[in-house]
Amino acid sequence: MKAGxxxxxxxxxxxxxxxxxxxxxxxxxxxxxxxxxxKAEALAERYPGLVVAPANILAAQDQELIFLCVKxxxxxxxxxxxxxxxxxxQTIISITSPVTIAQLExxxxxxxxxxxxxxxxxxxxxxxxxxxxxxxxxADREALMRLFSAISRPVEIPEQEVRAASDLSSCGPAxxxxxxxxFIDAAASTGMDRQLATTLACEMxxxxxxxxxxxxxxxxxxxxxxSVPGGITAAALEELRRATDGAxxxxxxxxxEKFAEDLRKVERSLRP
Ligand SMILES: NC(=O)C1=CN([C@@H]2O[C@H](COP(=O)(O)OP(=O)(O)OC[C@H]3O[C@@H](n4cnc5c(N)ncnc54)[C@H](O)[C@@H]3O)[C@@H](O)[C@H]2O)C=CC1
Ligand SMILES: O=C(O)[C@@H]1CCC=N1
Numbered sequence: 001m002k003a004g005x006x007x008x009x010x011x012x013x014x015x016x017x018x019x020x021x022x023x024x025x026x027x028x029x030x031x032x033x034x035x036x037x038x039k040a041e042a043l044a045e046r047y048p049g050l051v052v053a054p055a056n057i058l059a060a061q062d063q064e065l066i067f068l069c070v071k072x073x074x075x076x077x078x079x080x081x082x083x084x085x086x087x088x089x090q091t092i093i094s095i096t097s098p099v100t101i102a103q104l105e106x107x108x109x110x111x112x113x114x115x116x117x118x119x120x121x122x123x124x125x126x127x128x129x130x131x132x133x134x135x136x137x138x139a140d141r142e143a144l145m146r147l148f149s150a151i152s153r154p155v156e157i158p159e160q161e162v163r164a165a166s167d168l169s170s171c172g173p174a175x176x177x178x179x180x181x182x183f184i185d186a187a188a189s190t191g192m193d194r195q196l197a198t199t200l201a202c203e204m205x206x207x208x209x210x211x212x213x214x215x216x217x218x219x220x221x222x223x224x225x226x227s228v229p230g231g232i233t234a235a236a237l238e239e240l241r242r243a244t245d246g247a248x249x250x251x252x253x254x255x256x257e258k259f260a261e262d263l264r265k266v267e268r269s270l271r272p
Contacts, residue, residue, distance in 0.1 A: 001025070001064050001065065001147075002031070002063050002064050002065075003025060003029060003031075003063055003066070003067060004030075004031045004032070004033070004060050004061075004063035004065070004066045004067065005031070005032045005033070005034075005059065005067045006032075006033050006034070006056050006059050006060070006066065006067065006068055006070060006078055007034050007035075007068065007069030007074075007078075008032050008034035008036075008039040008040045008043055009034070009039065011069045011117060012032070012069030013039065013042075013043060014117070014119065014121065015067060015069065015095075015121070016030055016032060016043055016047070016050070017043070017046070017047070017122070018122055018124065019147075019150065019151060020047050020050075022124060022150040022151050023150070024147055024150040026049065027044075027047040027048060027050040028049040028050070028051070030047075030050050030051065031050075031051040031052075031053050031058065031059045032044075032050060032051070032052055032053065032059060033052075033053040033054070033055060033056045033058060033059035037052065037054075040052040040053075055081070056078055056081035056082050057081055057082050057085045059082075060082035060085045060086060060090075062085075063090060064089075064090060065090070065093060065144075065147075066090060066091070066092050066093065066110075067093045067095065068092060068093065068094045068095065068096075069095055071096065072096050072097075072098045072099050072265070072266045072269075073265060073266065073269055075094075075096075075099050075266070075269070075270065076269045076270055079108065079270075083107070083108065086108050086110050087109065087110060088109050088110055088135075089110070089111075090110040090111065091110060091111040091112070091113060091136065091140060092104060092108055092110055092111070092112050092113070093113050093114075093115050093144070094112065094113070094114045094115075095114075095116060095117055096114075097116060097162045097163060097259065097262075098259060098262035098263050098265075098266045099114075099266055100114075101114055101131060101132075101133045101134075101159060103266070103267075103270050104133070105133050105134065105135065107270065110135070111133060111135040111136045111140060112133035112136075113130065113131065113132050113133060113136060113141075113144055114129075114131040114132075114133075114159065114162070115128055115129065115130055115131075115144070115154075116128065116129040116162065116166050116170055117152065117170070118152070118170045118173060119170070119173050119174075120173055121151045121152045124150070124151050125152070126152055126173075127153045127154070127155045128151075128152040128153070128154050128155070128169075129155060129157050129162065129165050129170075130145060130148075130154050130155065130156045130157065131156070131157060131158070131159045131162065132156070155169075163256055163259045164252065167251070167252055167255050175248075175251065176205065180201050180202075184197045184198050184201050187200075187201070208222070
């Protein structure tokens with residue numbers, strides 16, 4: 001299967017690299033075009049055989065899959081660039097939340113899927129959020145989910161839930177890293193070696209995720225099991241709950257407000 005990637009920033013590079021390391025594609029299957037050519041050239045150097053296209057249209061022409069890995073307000077110019085090369089049998093995969101499937105289907109003649117990745121897909125972990133346009137057949141949907149299962153756990157979601165789902169799946173690693181950094185800082189402030197604190201914190205987070213994901217216990221049950229009656233965890237959890245009360249409600253309110261603003265800007269930028 002041949003695929004073109006437009007945009008080789010954080011996510012474009014992550015997806016090409018993860019797919020290649022997982023063996024889902026061979027380097028010669030992939031063509032990459034990006035505004036800063038050196039980023040695509042760095043990928044070609046790391047994965048010999050990967051093709052660097054000097055123009056977006058050349059990364060779209062004759063590809064079965066075309067990944068759009070640019071920011072929402074860059075869609076207009078990328079779509080203008082590639083539209084003359086698009087054919088109905090091709091599939092565009094958009095990885096950004098505020099550009100809707102309906103907007104894309106109104107502009108391009110091909111099949112459209114929205115797949116929101118996560119930075120943790122770099123380690124072949126975490127979810128990828130799937131939303132399908134009306135032109136994909138069941139076989140297209142299955143093939144796309146099979147492809148992403150090489151680097152993630154594909155989960156289909158309704159498009160109207162993309163904001164909260166992406167907050168958990170895609171923004172979540174940054175939120176958790178922020179909390180972990182504060183935890184490490186606090187441990188280091190007691191005189192503990194920072195590298196050791198970081199190692200212990202990462203092992204703890206990985207183990208916590210693993211035990212919760214296995215269904216062995218719920219987040220609530222886990223807190224109870226660690227909180228020995230009259231012990232230190234229960235006392236500290238009370239302090240933690242006081243300090244973070246409502247924090248994630250405010251976090252989600254912030255992402256939703258910014259998302260609403262992005263939707264308006266994208267809508268204006270994609271108007272004919
Ligand atoms: N960073 C993350 O963890 C996640 C990002 N996303 C989405 O992925 C999209 C890309 O994000 P990042 O990779 O983080 O951004 P980025 O800024 O690292 O990469 C964007 C790339 O697009 C290229 N570009 C811009 N205009 C272009 C044009 N006209 N033609 C060709 N290339 C062009 C830039 O040179 C840059 O390399 C965003 O829409 C974001 O919402 C989705 C899930 C997670
Ligand atoms: O910060 C952003 O806009 C993107 C969306 C999901 C993760 N990062």
